[in-house]
Amino acid sequence: MDSNFRQAILRAVDSEFDEQTNFLKELCRFPSVRGQEQAIQHFLADALRSRGYETDVWQIDAHELEHMPGFSPVLEPYAEALNVVGKKPTRTQMGRSLILNGHVDVVPAGPAFMWRNPPFEPYCEGGWMYGRGAGDMKAGLTCNLFALDALAALGFQPAADCFLQFVVEEECTGNGALACLQRGYTADAALIPEPFGETLVSAQVGVLWLQVRVKGVPSHIAHASAGINAIEAAMPLISALRALEARWNDDARRPKEFDGVDHPLNLNIGRIEGGDWPSSVPAWSTFDVRMAIYPGEDLDAAERELRACIAAGAAGSDYLRENAPEIVCHGFRAEGYSLERDTSEPATNARELLAAMHQIVSGSPMTHAPITATTDARFFGLYADIPALVYGPVAERIHGYDERVLLASVKRVTQSIALFIAGWCGLEPIKKA
Amino acid sequence: MDSNFRQAILRAVDSEFDEQTNFLKELCRFPSVRGQEQAIQHFLADALRSRGYETDVWQIDAHELEHMPGFSPVLEPYAEALNVVGKKPTRTQMGRSLILNGHVDVVPAGPAFMWRNPPFEPYCEGGWMYGRGAGDMKAGLTCNLFALDALAALGFQPAADCFLQFVVEEECTGNGALACLQRGYTADAALIPEPFGETLVSAQVGVLWLQVRVKGVPSHIAHASAGINAIEAAMPLISALRALEARWNDDARRPKEFDGVDHPLNLNIGRIEGGDWPSSVPAWSTFDVRMAIYPGEDLDAAERELRACIAAGAAGSDYLRENAPEIVCHGFRAEGYSLERDTSEPATNARELLAAMHQIVSGSPMTHAPITATTDARFFGLYADIPALVYGPVAERIHGYDERVLLASVKRVTQSIALFIAGWCGLEPIKKA
Numbered sequence A, B: 001m002d003s004n005f006r007q008a009i010l011r012a013v014d015s016e017f018d019e020q021t022n023f024l025k026e027l028c029r030f031p032s033v034r035g036q037e038q039a040i041q042h043f044l045a046d047a048l049r050s051r052g053y054e055t056d057v058w059q060i061d062a063h064e065l066e067h068m069p070g071f072s073p074v075l076e077p078y079a080e081a082l083n084v085v086g087k088k089p090t091r092t093q094m095g096r097s098l099i100l101n102g103h104v105d106v107v108p109a110g111p112a113f114m115w116r117n118p119p120f121e122p123y124c125e126g127g128w129m130y131g132r133g134a135g136d137m138k139a140g141l142t143c144n145l146f147a148l149d150a151l152a153a154l155g156f157q158p159a160a161d162c163f164l165q166f167v168v169e170e171e172c173t174g175n176g177a178l179a180c181l182q183r184g185y186t187a188d189a190a191l192i193p194e195p196f197g198e199t200l201v202s203a204q205v206g207v208l209w210l211q212v213r214v215k216g217v218p219s220h221i222a223h224a225s226a227g228i229n230a231i232e233a234a235m236p237l238i239s240a241l242r243a244l245e246a247r248w249n250d251d252a253r254r255p256k257e258f259d260g261v262d263h264p265l266n267l268n269i270g271r272i273e274g275g276d277w278p279s280s281v282p283a284w285s286t287f288d289v290r291m292a293i294y295p296g297e298d299l300d301a302a303e304r305e306l307r308a309c310i311a312a313g314a315a316g317s318d319y320l321r322e323n324a325p326e327i328v329c330h331g332f333r334a335e336g337y338s339l340e341r342d343t344s345e346p347a348t349n350a351r352e353l354l355a356a357m358h359q360i361v362s363g364s365p366m367t368h369a370p371i372t373a374t375t376d377a378r379f380f381g382l383y384a385d386i387p388a389l390v391y392g393p394v395a396e397r398i399h400g401y402d403e404r405v406l407l408a409s410v411k412r413v414t415q416s417i418a419l420f421i422a423g424w425c426g427l428e429p430i431k432k433a
Helices: A003-015 A017-029 A038-050 A134-153 A175-182 A221-226 A235-248 A299-315 A318-322 A345-362 A377-383 A407-425 B003-015 B017-029 B038-050 B134-153 B175-182 B221-226 B235-248 B299-315 B318-322 B345-362 B377-383 B407-425
Strands: A054-059 A082-087 A098-103 A123-125 A128-130 A156-158 A162-167 A189-192 A200-204 A206-215 A268-274 A284-293 A326-328 A368-371 A388-390 A404-406 A427-429 B054-059 B082-087 B098-103 B123-125 B128-130 B156-158 B162-167 B190-192 B200-204 B206-215 B268-274 B284-293 B326-328 B368-371 B388-390 B404-406 B427-429
Touching: A003 A017, A003 A134, A003 A407, A017 A038, A017 A128, A017 A134, A017 A407, A038 A054, A038 A082, A038 A162, A082 A175, A098 A134, A098 A175, A098 A407, A128 A134, A128 A407, A134 A156, A134 A162, A134 A404, A134 A407, A156 A407, A162 A175, A175 A377, A189 A345, A189 A377, A189 A407, A200 A345, A200 A377, A200 A388, A206 A299, A235 A284, A235 A299, A235 B235, A284 A299, A299 A318, A299 A326, A345 A388, A345 A407, A377 A388, A404 A407, B003 B017, B003 B134, B003 B407, B017 B038, B017 B128, B017 B134, B017 B407, B038 B054, B038 B082, B038 B162, B082 B175, B098 B134, B098 B175, B098 B407, B128 B134, B128 B407, B134 B156, B134 B162, B134 B404, B134 B407, B156 B407, B162 B175, B175 B377, B190 B377, B200 B345, B200 B377, B200 B388, B206 B299, B235 B284, B235 B299, B284 B299, B299 B318, B299 B326, B345 B388, B345 B407, B377 B388, B404 B407
Parallel strands: A098 A162, A098 A189, A189 A388, A200 A368, B098 B162, B098 B190, B190 B388, B200 B368
Antiparallel strands: A054 A082, A082 A162, A123 A128, A128 A404, A156 A427, A206 A284, A206 A326, A268 A284, A268 B268, B054 B082, B082 B162, B123 B128, B128 B404, B156 B427, B206 B284, B206 B326, B268 B284
16 A cells, blocks of 8 residues: 555545534434434444445344353343444455444433533534544444445445444443354454544453342331331442452452553442332332453452352341342453453554554554453454454543544544555455446 | 210121221222322212212312421422312201311332232231231221211211311322311311321321432543442431431430330431443432421421531532532421320310220220321311321331231221211211202
């Protein structure tokens, strides 16, 4: 690829960027939280078809996945959970194949009054686009799609299989990405433009979700001493988990990828609910726990330790000792993943190529950093031997209010991805119809 | 009233008791929680009409009540909130008038799986009737109605105004009973068969509800240190309230009516909710507080003390000090009430008459006791100078699961009320149509 051609690719991204911005805005208008992903998936499938892609749209089926490594258990059915994959047939098959992956699901917006503007009415201000999902990761979806559009505008397509994957369930299980593996999609590398600041993710933690259900003894508040308040009974359990979090973050167990990270393994008590009436002693409470582990650590062992910790927290109470909290695992059961540990030739080549393309676009060396969250990269890396590069735009307040993504960064990432595709897959002229 | 006539009244209650039990079962089938009271009220109005009562059915209007003493603020409209009052015109007006009051609203059933049988499918077993509301206080509603039925079966009706009041909102505000005052209903005494074990309630506490709303700082759990967990931020506030509860229960401030009561002023954290997603640092939590005060204590002062306590609990946190929890008062704003302090002649006469009738029915003296809950009695006693007797059947687990009422007790209370009506109002023959 000569320098002039590269410049042409960069200009092609640039000249389509207004359209890309509008497309991102369209995507952000879909409130594609868990269970409401169908509309955006049909919209994306149409966008692929109108561009001449072969599209594969299917409903994921937990039963087909549950025996695969990496599966996360789910309580609800997958009636709304569609995956979409697009590809253009290559004639030459000369290059290395590539998966461009991204998720369409977003986390709930929370109370609308906490937002400056409604979460699903995206708007641009000061070079940022605001809206739930703008950063995590609808911007990344547009990077993948418009990188290929830019190449097409120049008359080219990848000279190897290049799959555009739009998956569901990244925010709670990863079963969307897993379903792509189960359906047979594979490639020599995968790239996921999650919004981590134009930095290549060197490693990611594993994540486990637990739900803790405490039962109390209800009563009329007139006889409060006869009741056990299930809300307050939960509090020592939360304190016990915070103590476990502190132990787990001890330097002793930290792998080198996470050197210098302030607090890699974050506990979160993300939701609580309990009781039915102010004047009744609450007979139940339920809280959701999210805890992280390092790459290479065992999920089952972590779960055992968490359960033991909750049991120890319960042992301080005469009542809970006899009425053990129920612990239900559903949602994330995600192992950690370290791209850095993958020293295979494809992994090394992919990293180096992306670094070179990043340097061309941004004028500075690509940085690497671990993240204290999970992404779908683990499925490709751990279970399909596909090195998975997580590299996406600058965003702020993802999962928070007034989430936003930096548009200049979205453009640069699109450019880097377009160059990467050209370098990894090679290009072939699009046959005129 | 001679002894033979009294025995005839007792037998009349007895012979209708199967019908009364079936009627109670019918009432328990209505899931008449807050906002779903219309159906049972129409059913009761029909029951009154079929017995020849004049009925007054009206929708209560918060705006007409909000300037009255005893009003409790509400957040939701009263679209479903109907009151029903029935009365038969007396021809002689020779006796003392009487209000027979009871509430149709019930507290939520909570999770159905906690019940041995579904909460709104009442059943009888071992002499008890089970179901949400069976005790609190649908049994009492039948006591009032069937006491008058028994007199009617003997050809008599009260020789003074006797109002059968079926009100809503007892469990959250009392605005149903207040609306009866606003509509002009008054009498020389009131009787409310709340399920306190055939014991006359000598005094009741006041109750204040508060909702505490904590805001946190949301974030992706990857950056947990940048967030403030609104669920855990609430915990020191709850601890501070528990310390206040201990102070308030000090013997020093206890009035003599509550001598010997183990723990008169009960705090309850009855509901909590917070957060939207296990992997997002929760940005909000809300919990409901119920706290009691003694009769004669000032509600505004108590509210100020509660607010100061929550502020003090917040002051321990750098974040909450700058981001004060919001405190919203809605629901109960109920003063305490002491029948014992009412030494007026009507109060003394009413107590003595009920005690005498209780002795006849049960063969033992009537006991008196304070309760650590509120009832609608306060409206009559405090704001309308009507002595209000709270005296009802034996029930268990009111506000809990598998709530139940003792049927033999329901019958005895019905008999005592029938005798009380006869003694208080006097009787006149029903004119044949």
